[in-house]
Amino acid sequence: MSESRAGWYPDPSGNPSKLRYWDGSQWTDDYADSPSNAQDTPASEEALCQVQAVDSAQVSYGMTSQDSTLRLIAFVFCLISTVTAGWMLIPLAWMIPMSVHAWGIYKGKKPNTVAFGVCTLIFVSLIGGILLLVSKKDA
Secondary structure, eight states: OOOOSOEEEEOTTSOTTEEEEEOSSSEEEEEEEOGGGOSSHHHHHHHHHHHHHHHHHTOOOOOOHHHHHHHHHHHHHHHHHHHHGGGGSTTHHHHHHHHHHHHHHHHTSSOOOHHHHHHHHHHTOHHHHHHHHHSOOOO
């Protein structure tokens, strides 16, 4: 496949009624109905929504092993800070969701951005935020 970008493409086996997901390096086993071959407009819109939903659910951000280690340590510091500040209750309103987001960054499901690194540095963990800022940015 000449496309290196992940996404839904016509099925390479030649079936015009199906789309198949290209993950950027290989074809996956995920199929969806092709919206161009649907019989009526509502089904076509439904198929398009299905493709968009599956496409957005399978976004993955690649990283090196060094980035993975930095992001895991950042998550651990976020978790330690959240547990330590737990007695104050109010900070948990932002520390828990930010720690969950940091886990998503480590797992490659969420993008590592400068904005999130700065917010982590200020609101959750100084060291965790610095590690996220040092790690490669996804967006």
